[in-house]
Amino acid sequence: MTLIERSFQERILLVGVATSGRERQMVNDQLDELASLVDTAGALVVHREIQVRERPDPATYIGKGKVDELAVLSESFDVDTVVFDDELTPGQQRNLEKVLGRTAIDRTAVILDVFAQNARSQEGKAQVELALLRYRLPRLVGRRTNLSQQVGRIGTRGPGETKLEEDRRRIQERIGQLRRELAALERQRRLQRKSRLHGRNSQVALVGYTNVGKSSLLNALTGADVVVEDRLFATLDPRTRRLKLPGGETILLADTVGFIRKLPHQLIEAFRSTLDAVAEADLLIHVVDASSVHALDQMREVRATLAEIGASEVPELVVLNKIDLGYASDDLPDGIAISVTSGEGVNNLLAVVGDRLRALNRVEVFRVPFDRGDILAEIHREAEVLSEENQDDGIEVRVRADDAARALLRRHIESVVSDRAVEDTDELS
Numbered sequence: 219m220t221l222i223e224r225s226f227q228e229r230i231l232l233v234g235v236a237t238s239g240r241e242r243q244m245v246n247d248q249l250d251e252l253a254s255l256v257d258t259a260g261a262l263v264v265h266r267e268i269q270v271r272e273r274p275d276p277a278t279y280i281g282k283g284k285v286d287e288l289a290v291l292s293e294s295f296d297v298d299t300v301v302f303d304d305e306l307t308p309g310q311q312r313n314l315e316k317v318l319g320r321t322a323i324d325r326t327a328v329i330l331d332v333f334a335q336n337a338r339s340q341e342g343k344a345q346v347e348l349a350l351l352r353y354r355l356p357r358l359v360g361r362r363t364n365l366s367q368q369v370g371r372i373g374t375r376g377p378g379e380t381k382l383e384e385d386r387r388r389i390q391e392r393i394g395q396l397r398r399e400l401a402a403l404e405r406q407r408r409l410q411r412k413s414r415l416h417g418r419n420s421q422v423a424l425v426g427y428t429n430v431g432k433s434s435l436l437n438a439l440t441g442a443d444v445v446v447e448d449r450l451f452a453t454l455d456p457r458t459r460r461l462k463l464p465g466g467e468t469i470l471l472a473d474t475v476g477f478i479r480k481l482p483h484q485l486i487e488a489f490r491s492t493l494d495a496v497a498e499a500d501l502l503i504h505v506v507d508a509s510s511v512h513a514l515d516q517m518r519e520v521r522a523t524l525a526e527i528g529a530s531e532v533p534e535l536v537v538l539n540k541i542d543l544g545y546a547s548d549d550l551p552d553g554i555a556i557s558v559t560s561g562e563g564v565n566n567l568l569a570v571v572g573d574r575l576r577a578l579n580r581v582e583v584f585r586v587p588f589d590r591g592d593i594l595a596e597i598h599r600e601a602e603v604l605s606e607e608n609q610d611d612g613i614e615v616r617v618r619a620d621d622a623a624r625a626l627l628r629r630h631i632e633s634v635v636s637d638r639a640v641e642d643t644d645e646l647s
């Protein structure tokens with residue numbers, strides 16, 4: 219959405235804090251990523267500064283002397299906005315703007331800005347607006363009006379913009395309204411998902427750091443026409459496509475929003491319904507950009523976010539993408555190597571996905587004697603029970619279990635369960 223035509227390119231000064239001299243290089247890398255976020259938002263980084271200090275100053279985040287220094291630098295570089303790599307408290311932001319005489323924003327505001335510019339669907343727009351309003355609400359009071367009226371800059375754009383000047387009560391009302399809207403959309407989504415589940419197609423979700431090639435892979439596999447761009451957070455309205463695996467089984471493959479270091483809480487909350495689909499998936503395809511020197515860090519960030527959305531228990535298949543560009547490091551974990559660009563490894567990936575799903579979804583039937591409630595309880599703990607039916611000699615329990623749970627159940631139950639019928643039906647076919 220181009221809300222405001224930009225008549226100037228906003229000039230940005232980046233600021234990071236390293237807690238020790240040794241951390242400097244790491245923080246510099248993090249500023250590289252912040253710079254690409256700023257670039258994606260359409261602004262220009264003209265200078266960067268790193269301060270080494272043990273912990274942030276509660277009043278000004280960086281040291282007071284450093285703030286004065288930044289004010290001078292901002293003048294000489296003709297800086298419009300100073301962007302800090304960490305989340306600033308509303309108080310820090312106010313104090314910094316007072317001394318700097320220009321807008322001070324944080325990494326969260328930049329990410330929210332990129333999201334605001336990229337949202338397309340009704341749900342995506344509502345989610346972003348909700349996140350923006352919740353971020354801005356505590357920051358409204360005491361903001362210098364001449365600063366908040368500078369429109370068209372990072373942190374001022376987005377669907378909430380005209381509402382910015384309204385009072386807190388109006389904003390809170392809008393937040394409530396958005397919540398209800400999103401809840402309604404989520405109910406709709408749930409119904410759709412239920413009816414899909416009814417068809418018992420496995421749900422597979424593509425997850426990964428932003429810009430690793432998730433949407434490219436979805437397109438390559440399903441012939442979908444999803445937006446692929448060499449920019450961060452190209453996908454905010456994830457699509458799901460049906461896909462036939464080489465074994466003949468059909469799966470539902472879902473694209474998702476890319477993750478990033480310090481993905482703002484407001485966004486995770488606002489995108490909860492979208493991300494729920496990840497937590498409910500049967501299998502995650504964790505796409506990694508093997509050509510990035512930061513691949514391992516990025517994987518860690520992705521897993522931390524997966525844990526935050528309650529998806530850490532979902533089985534994960536690691537896919538190392540962009541191998542046409544070569545591996546950036548030797549210590550990447552095992553994974554299916556592919557290149558969406560050259561097509562290498564993609565068919566193999568499909569075969570592996572099929573194998574993994576079959577291993578995950580096998581149905582097994584146990585006949586449990588009537589007097590062994592303990593075993594029944596164990597089965598319920600270890601596997602997804604599909605049905606229970608009383609027979610002459612016991613209860614017949616049909617379960618869906620992965621290999622590990624199946625092996626465990628077999629070991630525990632072998633001795634007492636007679637007449638165990640092993641169906642080993644493959645649910646997918």
Ligand SMILES: Nc1nc2c(ncn2[C@@H]2O[C@H](COP(=O)(O)OP(=O)(O)OP(=O)(O)O)[C@@H](O)[C@H]2O)c(=O)[nH]1
Pocket residue numbers: 426427428429430431432433434435445446447448449450451452453454474475476477539540541542543556557558559560
């Ligand atoms: N060289 C190379 N580039 C690739 C490959 N796969 C994807 N890309 C490029 O990587 C960039 C990002 O691709 P996307 O598919 O938009 O990535 P994404 O993970 O969906 O990104 P977000 O939606 O922003 O999180 C694009 O410029 C793609 O053309 C690959 O195998 N090799």
Ligand SMILES: [Mg+2]
Pocket residue numbers: 432433434445452453473474476
């Ligand atoms: Mg994408």
